[in-house]
Amino acid sequence: xQSKQIVTIAICAxxxxxxxxxxxxxxxxxxxxxxxxxxxxxxxxxxxxATGPETMDLIExxxxxxxxxxxNRQGGNNPFGMSSEDMAxxxxxxxxxxxxxxxxxxxxxxxxxFRDQMLARLDTDGDGRVSREExxxxxxxxxxxxERGQELMRxxxxxxxxVLNEEEQAAMDAHxxxxxxxxxxxxxxxxxxxxxxxxxxxxxxxxxxxxQDDRRxxxxxxxxxxxxxxxxxxxxxxxxxxxxxxxxxMQTRREIDQFVNRYDSxxxxxxxxADFESFINDYSNQSPSADFNRDGVIDADDISAYRDMMNLxxxxx
Numbered sequence: 001x002q003s004k005q006i007v008t009i010a011i012c013a014x015x016x017x018x019x020x021x022x023x024x025x026x027x028x029x030x031x032x033x034x035x036x037x038x039x040x041x042x043x044x045x046x047x048x049x050a051t052g053p054e055t056m057d058l059i060e061x062x063x064x065x066x067x068x069x070x071x072n073r074q075g076g077n078n079p080f081g082m083s084s085e086d087m088a089x090x091x092x093x094x095x096x097x098x099x100x101x102x103x104x105x106x107x108x109x110x111x112x113x114f115r116d117q118m119l120a121r122l123d124t125d126g127d128g129r130v131s132r133e134e135x136x137x138x139x140x141x142x143x144x145x146x147e148r149g150q151e152l153m154r155x156x157x158x159x160x161x162x163v164l165n166e167e168e169q170a171a172m173d174a175h176x177x178x179x180x181x182x183x184x185x186x187x188x189x190x191x192x193x194x195x196x197x198x199x200x201x202x203x204x205x206x207x208x209x210x211x212q213d214d215r216r217x218x219x220x221x222x223x224x225x226x227x228x229x230x231x232x233x234x235x236x237x238x239x240x241x242x243x244x245x246x247x248x249x250m251q252t253r254r255e256i257d258q259f260v261n262r263y264d265s266x267x268x269x270x271x272x273x274a275d276f277e278s279f280i281n282d283y284s285n286q287s288p289s290a291d292f293n294r295d296g297v298i299d300a301d302d303i304s305a306y307r308d309m310m311n312l313x314x315x316x317x
Contacts, residue, residue, distance in 0.1 A: 088244040100239040147294060152176075154288070249317050256313045262289075263306075271310050279306055 094110040095102060102110065122130045122138050143149040156172040157164055164172065195203055195211045203211065230238055230246040238246060260271055265278040283290040283298060292302040292309075 085244075087247055088240055091240045091243065095240060100241060101237060102240070150294070252312070252317055256309070256316055259309045259313060271313050276306070276310065 091102060091110070094106045094113070096106055096109075097103070119128070119130060122134050124134055124137070125131070144153070152172055152175070153164060156168045156175070158168055159165070191203065191211060192201065195207045195214075197207060197210075198204070226246060227236065227238060230242045230249070232242055232245075233239070260269065263271055263275055263279060265275045266272070279290065279292075280303075283303060286298050290298045290302055292306045295301070
């Protein structure tokens with residue numbers, strides 16, 4: 001659990017500060033990328049609001065007419081939906097003076113550009129703002145394209161026809177609502193245990209302020225560590241090149257954590273020979289969990305991909 005929290009803060013801080021201070025990134029109008037793990041892990045790539053991590057919440061997929069479990073996925077394991085090279089190129093577009101570092105003015109220009117792109121992408125009724133309904137629609141689309149969404153849609157596709165009928169759709173929607181409510185209750189209990197200093201079962205204004213101050217301190221502390229780790233020239237800030245390295249490293253760490261969380265069968269926090277043996281057993285039984293690359297086919301490519309990720313996890317950057 002600790003590793004998940006670290007990756008959450010890492011990716012959020014990297015997107016928010018090290019790569020320019022935005023939470024929503026539009027890729028030529030065709031993809032939406034956002035910090036994907038700051039919310040409960042019901043869907044790994046929901047739309048996150050740009051009001052700060054403490055106010056982000058899951059946008060629950062609303063029931064739709066019919067969803068296909070085999071819909072194309074976008075973005076893969078990349079929470080930003082782009083390569084590090086694409087990210088660096090995007091940043092360079094706003095480096096007006098070409099010094100390799102985004103100044104405050106250059107960051108503000110980039111943020112304004114991305115906000116405008118976000119509005120153009122999500123404001124379907126053209127009223128100049130992104131409504132709750134428009135956010136939900138974008139969240140549904142992103143969920144259906146996510147790995148988690150695909151897994152759930154396959155799970156609830158009882159007749160295996162590749163499309164969720166009304167009954168299957170209703171079952172999945174109910175499951176999502178129950179899962180979200182359970183996680184909300186868990187978060188509330190954890191917050192009360194940590195911040196309810198007077199023990200009245202509610203967070204007062206002062207206690208909520210303490211909660212926000214604590215989270216802000218965690219983010220600031222992480223950013224100090226991030227700068228310390230990736231500031232190769234020692235100038236106290238991350239250049240575009242250094243941000244690209246940080247992005248690549250954090251993305252790799254995130255992929256390793258996802259791999260460990262998915263295949264650590266004995267719960268020791270790492271992938272061992274015993275875990276590989278368990279995977280091979282699932283492979284022999286043609287278990288869905290053996291579809292490592294999630295291409296819908298269980299074959300030798302899955303074993304090869306598993307071994308590659310196992311080696312990467314043993315040499316974690």
